[in-house]
Amino acid sequence: xxxxxxxxxxxxxxxxxxxxxxxxxxxxxxxxxxxxxxxxxxxxxxxxxxxxxxxxxxxxxxxxxxxxxxxxxxxxxxxxxxxxxxxxxxxxxxxxxxxxxxxxxxxxxxxxxxxxxxxxxxxxxxxxxxxxxxxxxxxxxxxxxxxxxxxxxxxxxxxxxxxxxxxxxxxxxxxxxxxxxxxxxxxxxxxxxxxxxxxxxxxxxxxxxxxxxxxxxxxxxxxxxxxxxxxxxxxxxxxxxxxxxxxxxxxxxxxxxxxxxxxxxxxxxxxxxxxxxxxxxxxxxxxxxxxxxxxxxxxxxxxxxxxxxxxxxxxxxxxxxxxxxxxxxxxxxxxxxxxxxxxxxxxxxxxxxxxxxxxxxxxxxxxxxxxxxxxxxxxxxxxxxxxxxxxxxxxxxxxxxxxxxxxxxxxxxxxxxxxxxxxxxxxxxxxxxxxxxxxxxxxxxxxxxxxxxxxxxxxxxxxxxxxxxxxxxxxxxxxxxxxxxxxxxxxxxxxxxxxxxxxxxxxxxxxxxxxxxxxxxxxxxxxxxxxxxxxxxxxxxxxxxxxxxxxxxxxxxxxxxxxxxxxxxxxxxxxxxxxxxxxxxxxxxxxxxxxxxxxxxxxxxxx
Numbered sequence: 001x002x003x004x005x006x007x008x009x010x011x012x013x014x015x016x017x018x019x020x021x022x023x024x025x026x027x028x029x030x031x032x033x034x035x036x037x038x039x040x041x042x043x044x045x046x047x048x049x050x051x052x053x054x055x056x057x058x059x060x061x062x063x064x065x066x067x068x069x070x071x072x073x074x075x076x077x078x079x080x081x082x083x084x085x086x087x088x089x090x091x092x093x094x095x096x097x098x099x100x101x102x103x104x105x106x107x108x109x110x111x112x113x114x115x116x117x118x119x120x121x122x123x124x125x126x127x128x129x130x131x132x133x134x135x136x137x138x139x140x141x142x143x144x145x146x147x148x149x150x151x152x153x154x155x156x157x158x159x160x161x162x163x164x165x166x167x168x169x170x171x172x173x174x175x176x177x178x179x180x181x182x183x184x185x186x187x188x189x190x191x192x193x194x195x196x197x198x199x200x201x202x203x204x205x206x207x208x209x210x211x212x213x214x215x216x217x218x219x220x221x222x223x224x225x226x227x228x229x230x231x232x233x234x235x236x237x238x239x240x241x242x243x244x245x246x247x248x249x250x251x252x253x254x255x256x257x258x259x260x261x262x263x264x265x266x267x268x269x270x271x272x273x274x275x276x277x278x279x280x281x282x283x284x285x286x287x288x289x290x291x292x293x294x295x296x297x298x299x300x301x302x303x304x305x306x307x308x309x310x311x312x313x314x315x316x317x318x319x320x321x322x323x324x325x326x327x328x329x330x331x332x333x334x335x336x337x338x339x340x341x342x343x344x345x346x347x348x349x350x351x352x353x354x355x356x357x358x359x360x361x362x363x364x365x366x367x368x369x370x371x372x373x374x375x376x377x378x379x380x381x382x383x384x385x386x387x388x389x390x391x392x393x394x395x396x397x398x399x400x401x402x403x404x405x406x407x408x409x410x411x412x413x414x415x416x417x418x419x420x421x422x423x424x425x426x427x428x429x430x431x432x433x434x435x436x437x438x439x440x441x442x443x444x445x446x447x448x449x450x451x452x453x454x455x456x457x458x459x460x461x462x463x464x465x466x467x468x469x470x471x472x473x474x475x476x477x478x479x480x481x482x483x484x485x486x487x488x489x490x491x492x493x494x495x496x497x498x499x500x501x502x503x504x505x506x507x508x509x510x511x512x513x514x515x516x517x518x519x520x521x522x523x524x525x526x527x528x529x530x531x532x533x534x535x536x537x538x539x540x541x542x543x544x545x546x547x548x549x550x551x552x553x554x555x556x557x558x559x560x561x562x563x564x565x566x567x568x569x570x571x572x573x574x575x576x577x578x579x580x581x582x583x584x585x586x587x588x589x590x591x592x593x594x595x596x597x598x599x600x601x602x603x604x605x606x607x
Contacts (some may be wrong), residue, residue, distance in 0.1 A: 002099040003071040004084070004177070005194055006158040008168045009215050013067035018054065020187075020194040021069050021484045023396070028075045031084035035095045040066030040530035041162055044096065045084035059366040066168060068158045075183030076105070077122030083339035087126045089133035090118055091323075092379060094140075094161045098125040099156035099190055100175040108150065127256050129557060140164040141212050144171060145223050148210075154353065158188055166589070168213040169454040170207040171223075176379065177204045179211055179218055189495040192235055192375065193394045204377045219407050232597040233377035249588075250395035251488075255580050256447060258402045259600055261392040262573070263440040265406040269413055270437050273395070275429025276420045277413040277466070285386045288368065290421050298330055298358045298601075299346035302400040302483065303407060307346050308476035309572045310411035317432065317569065318419035332363065339366040344370045344414070348395060349402040350378025359384060372410050374403050389416065397595045399419045399487045401580050404480070408573045412436055415569075435567040439574075442564045446577045449561055453578055456559055457585035463514050467505065467535075468495040468579070470518035477518055477572045481579030488587035488594045489541050499533035507541040515559070516582070518575050522568040532556055545575050 003024030007016045013036050021032060032053040033045035046053040050071060070085035077083035086095040117130045132148035138159045141260045148171055156175030160168050160506035172189050180187045181200040187195050192202050205211060211220045218230045247253035269278050294312055295306035307324045314322040343362045349354045360367050371380045371387030390406035420429050421474040430552055466485060470478035479495035486493050498506055515535050528586035532542050544557035547565050554560055563574040587594040
């Protein structure tokens with residue numbers, strides 16, 4: 001969850017640390033802090049968003065060419081300055097920033113306190129500098145290795161020591177860390193977006209690896225100090241993509257960029273004449289995939305909702321039985337793992353702890369693991385047997401928008417790929433391919449509904465409860481619409497299947513409980529019309545998401561938002577966009593920071 005940044009080089013470290021923290025601010029914004037080594041160590045912390053730290057630093061000089069910084073999403077201990085990172089040892093020699101959870105911190109803390117160590121926070125993290133202090137004999141990386149041998153849990157850490165000042169030591173277990181160099185400078189961060197202005201060439205740490213950074217170079221080894229040769233990944237992201245570009249919020253920029261990001265996801269992958277998909281990441285698995293008789297999709301949050309759409313796609317067109325699991329629950333079921341099932345793990349960041357944990361469970365039992373992931377070089381991309389990148393570009397807003405639409409596009413491609421291996425006809429394959437190729441243009445057209453949805457957000461801004469209903473492919477989109485409204489406007493909202501209203505939920509409907517009904521002109525249209533009648537008969541206001549040209553819906557719904565016509569299986573790519581806009585404008589109207597919703601963080605790297 002938290003964001004880490006570190007620098008060692010020839011420049012003043014503080015501006016570089018602050019720039020990196022700004023680009024990682026979506027990872028946690030309860031508090032922030034930095035420490036810089038010059039003639040002496042200077043550590044400054046502040047409660048609240050990063051701007052509070054910047055205000056506190058105004059007029060202060062923190063000269064020094066090595067430093068570490070942190071932006072916190074609180075787990076252990078309240079949101080206080082004492083609990084903010086960096087944390088130090090008793091001698092103010094060793095400073096640590098940490099992303100993750102130390103599971104045995106109470107046991108370690110009691111032992112350290114019995115040995116005379118003094119603690120000043122409630123956090124699990126503070127045991128780390130004290131443990132390192134216990135083993136420190138002038139060589140920082142040796143002390144870090146010895147300390148981490150006693151630690152159980154998850155961590156991405158960056159450590160500096162005044163008594164070993166020419167190095168920055170980092171280590172990883174389950175929490176992401178990425179390294180980069182540029183001339184005489186070296187950088188470490190939790191997220192590539194924090195480093196993209198310095199280098200596009202990144203090296204990702206794997207679990208139980210430690211790196212020693214010096215000016216312009218680093219050495220990576222395992223905890224036994226055996227050197228590792230690592231692959232360098234070159235990202236195609238740009239600095240401009242990681243900035244707002246004139247938009248008031250990253251989220252709005254990312255919604256408005258969905259046509260281009262989806263085009264990137266589809267580019268070079270649609271085979272119109274063959275009615276097929278070209279997925280280089282799956283080519284090596286082509287024959288094995290031909291023999292599977294089941295697919296299991298595993299994801300969390302928005303990615304889970306998109307996977308539910310994928311389930312409908314795969315079963316209807318690839319004719320493969322499919323189920324969808326929450327990553328956070330997967331390991332606690334007695335899941336049957338065999339060589340006839342393909343497990344597909346879907347994650348924007350590729351670092352979602354629960355999804356990675358599920359993937360490790362499948363790998364440990366010999367199952368086939370595939371990934372659908374956005375971030376090149378992420379843990380999921382590195383550790384699955386094969387996979388497909390979504391190529392959506394960096395997504396900074398905490399609530400996923402363009403990345404989730406790209407997941408839908410890729411799941412459609414995978415459906416086409418697997419379907420053509422089986423019973424999907426050439427004609428139907430060509431139709432799906434043709435409709436997919438038109439999707440970026442249809443997204444651009446759908447984005448034009450923004451002003452209309454802004455008006456509706458103002459009209460319905462006083463309501464505190466919403467139903468979102470849909471059926472078949474759009475049932476998961478109803479769940480996603482409700483999730484977005486909860487995330488951004490802090491409004492109670494629930495997404496349900498339209499047919500379930502009369503099985504209990506209809507009891508809540510009255511004039512103060514609006515419903516957003518997703519009712520495109522597809523196989524479920526008449527069923528959805530019946531559901532809307534049920535709501536209207538009880539006085540409930542209805543906003544309908546309908547297909548262009550459907551005039552009759554105007555006589556039934558209170559308000560209508562239109563989306564273009566497309567193939568039924570692709571409709572969710574378009575119908576989710578009004579949901580995103582409605583949540584965005586509702587959150588802005590209520591005065592909330594929609595890029596950084598309270599209590600949430602972008603990449604959930606703790607379980």
